Amino acid sequence: MNSSAPLAAKAEARNLNFFYSNGVQALRSINLTLAMNRVTALIGPSGCGKSTFLRCINRMHDLYPGSRYEGQIVVNPDGIDILGPDIDPIEVRMRIGMVFQKPNPFPKSIYENVAYGLRVRGVRQRALIDDKVEQALKNAALWGEVKERLHSLAFNLSGGQQQRLCIARALATDPEIMLFDEPTSALDPIATESIETLIGQLKTKVTILIVTHNMHQAARVSDFTAFMHLGELIEFGPTKTIFTKPSQKRTEDYITGRYG
């Protein structure tokens, strides 16, 4: 891989500010680029706004009226600002997948969980859905473990398997960007490792943004790292640089554990 060639930008946050419905400003002038087909990690102490920023990208905040975005998030290749007033958040969410902190499969069968994204898009042909479900489960490294019991309840899976199911569910619709909100904080170390391996495999197909409270995970998994503090983006760069030669003192203090 030629590391000096410029990387295509999948999405860019430009001067992004965000206000919760009670008026509190959670994000201040964020300028951040997500490189296409790479993993970008967001790290920072609790309450710094990393999850808030993540949820701006698929406009999850729109579910809770009263909050306000300022600035732009431009997605390529169309170059449209997904925060624009004439953009339907449902459209945005159709192109972007999200995996949450605690695995949240639907109380349905494994098959129906993965198929739901397709059903929402009006896909009806059984054969097509079967194919996509199988492909998604394979991409999530879960197919081998569940192919004999696709129609049993998702709740019977272990925590790590449930999280991989949630990943498969998000992948089934071929999203352009995958958002991971602390995906392994509720899992044991073995399950965590399998998810991290999976993320490494997935990045060739999708652009990934992962929020993690675990610095070491960010160092293991990501190509680029952004450090946030109190709603501001303090530093952003290649992961190796951030962790070995950070340019900001606050970044260095956080990395070396002087505060957390």
Next chain:
Amino acid sequence: MATDDIQAVRSMIAAHKRRDHVFALVALCAMLFGVLVLLALILAMVADGYQRITYDFFTSFPSRHPDRSGILSAWIGSLLVITVAILVAVPVGVAAGVYLEVYARRNWLMDIIEINITNLAGVPPIIYGLLALGLFVHLWGLGESILTAGLTLALMILPVVIMNTREAIRSIPQAIHEAAYALGATKGQTARDHLLPYSKGGILTGVIIGTATAIGETAPLITIGALTFIAFLPPAPVTEIFPFVSFDWLFDPFTVMPLQMFSWVSRPQPAFHEVAAAAGVVLMFITLAMNALAIWLRYRYRKRIRW
């Protein structure tokens, strides 16, 4: 010195425990009082009426002779009226509950609506009867019929169904809502594919409890003209000629179980009081059975869906 302190602490703890025991005893007596009074009433009623509960009792019309009186028209009337009530109240109530929980914006107007719906559940039933008399019987001209009675009881069940639907939807964890929306679902798709299916248990429980209460309602149905001596049944809903379905039964006069009981109790002959007690036993049994069904269904749904 230390041993003195230990003694003081020990006796303090002992005093607190004695107080706890006294309170537990008082609470137990209060509970037993309620249960025993109810049990005594039920047993008295059963003792009065059990001899009258025969097959003929369920298949005979009321009559001048207490020996030949039965509850046929009463229980069929109750059944038909409740069926109409459920068919109206459930779709409207569930839809209203979904709207309020999923679509409505949270502003002062919605707060007022929510308060009003909660209040409706506490309005005295006779008021519903007066409303029904003015609106259904006279203004809409539906007459003193099963349809009117069904609509009146539907109004009474409605607030319970709405509140239970809202509670059931609210008890679905936010993570599930967000998972559906994150996949690009609209509010309607989320409600149809997830919120309603997972709330079935709660909604069903609300419907059954509302129905169990409505079965015993007397005041509003007297107001809209339920009769106390009906010696015939409404025409059957299926007919032999095209179109094979008839809605004439909706417009027939009718009676219901509690009303029949009331009518018998008001007669001077003690034999009729026995018949009334028998009807009361049947009514009580139906109510308890429905509540038990609601509890069992709620238990089964809770087992299947574990958040």
